[in-house]
Amino acid sequence: MTPISSPTDEIIEQAAHWLGSGKLVIIPTETVYGLAANAFDPDAVSKIFFTKGRPANNPLIVHIASIDRLSQVAATPLPSSIERQIDSVSDLWPGPLTVVLPRSAKIPDIVTAGQSTVAIRVPSHPVALKLLARCDFPIAAPSANRSNYVSPTRAAHCEHAFEGGIEMIIDGGECEIGVESTIVSLEENGPRLLRPGGVTAEQLARRFSMSLDQFTRSCDEKHALLEAPGMMPAHYSPRTPIQIYSESSSHLYPPSRIGRILFRPVRTADSIRYAKVETLSSDGNLSDVAKNLFAAIRRMDDAGLDLILIDECEREGVGRAIMDRLDRATSSYPCIGNTQAIGE
Numbered sequence: 001m002t003p004i005s006s007p008t009d010e011i012i013e014q015a016a017h018w019l020g021s022g023k024l025v026i027i028p029t030e031t032v033y034g035l036a037a038n039a040f041d042p043d044a045v046s047k048i049f050f051t052k053g054r055p056a057n058n059p060l061i062v063h064i065a066s067i068d069r070l071s072q073v074a075a076t077p078l079p080s081s082i083e084r085q086i087d088s089v090s091d092l093w094p095g096p097l098t099v100v101l102p103r104s105a106k107i108p109d110i111v112t113a114g115q116s117t118v119a120i121r122v123p124s125h126p127v128a129l130k131l132l133a134r135c136d137f138p139i140a141a142p143s144a145n146r147s148n149y150v151s152p153t154r155a156a157h158c159e160h161a162f163e164g165g166i167e168m169i170i171d172g173g174e175c176e177i178g179v180e181s182t183i184v185s186l187e188e189n190g191p192r193l194l195r196p197g198g199v200t201a202e203q204l205a206r207r208f209s210m211s212l213d214q215f216t217r218s219c220d221e222k223h224a225l226l227e228a229p230g231m232m233p234a235h236y237s238p239r240t241p242i243q244i245y246s247e248s249s250s251h252l253y254p255p256s257r258i259g260r261i262l263f264r265p266v267r268t269a270d271s272i273r274y275a276k277v278e279t280l281s282s283d284g285n286l287s288d289v290a291k292n293l294f295a296a297i298r299r300m301d302d303a304g305l306d307l308i309l310i311d312e313c314e315r316e317g318v319g320r321a322i323m324d325r326l327d328r329a330t331s332s333y334p335c336i337g338n339t340q341a342i343g344e
């Protein structure tokens, strides 16, 4: 169990000290909590991989205090076409946007899994920013969950997540965004969306003067998934089977303990009697859904259910990130309902 600390100046100072001496600390960001280490210290970064059970071929995101520190982590000079792309999105920093750029030689191989690029972001959470400003090194931080489990959006989610090796968890409250950052690779041929997230594809396409279609197509291409190995299909999975709810769900399941996650309040007309119901938004607002999504899935997962049925939404705005995470969470359990329906 890792102690949770309030984000006082002394605690932030202590965290900077731990990070500077090669230790791991869990930090809040506006998207999800991160398992942090000094990105310039390969031994410290190797502890992240070990602690998370993360495959060594899955590179980490490096966090910096402001765009002024970009040259600490990215190659200099960058090609002017890439500089222009950075300029068009720089107003989104600090915020839930990660850019993949040619890397600086100062970034150890272990951070980028040997790739020639590095993923970089400036988080907007005030505690993360304060800590980053206090450190004279960038911070590598994946989401603070065991590999492939649901990302943490509350300090308490991290308390029992690992078997040790972490000095402290800084409590920054509930993560405002609730899904991870959007990842865009900035290349001489133009930008490519690698992961939908807190900044919407619509916002980015507009800034790159691209059509939404043109911009999001790059996310569907197989090579994008291979380049961001964290985008493997079965990810974000709770232990409990989880499926998207459909009208026909009522007919599929025999009596069993089923949990239901709603995106907005509804009077349930289906015949399943649910063991647990969670409603993520009072009016179907997708920002609320994103903010509450992972916490609700975790609560359901802890409730000893046989199955979780969850709503779906349009793949637009932050809905694109929500459905991306649900596609991955549900992909491990694609045919439970059907199997039971045909009596196997």
Ligand code: TXA
Pocket: 029, 031, 032, 033, 034, 035, 058, 059, 060, 061, 096, 098, 100, 112, 115, 117, 118, 119, 123, 141, 142, 143, 144, 179, 180, 181, 182, 183, 194, 227, 228, 229, 230, 231
């Ligand atoms: O919101 C977030 O991005 C959170 C907070 C803590 O900042 N972090 C996060 O990290 O989601 P993680 O490790 O869970 O996901 C990072 C993703 C992975 O899919 C990884 O493959 C991809 O970023 N990635 C990292 N470096 C990359 C690179 N050089 N090229 C392509 N993808 C990269």
Ligand code: MG
Pocket: 142, 143, 151, 230
């Ligand atoms: Mg993650």
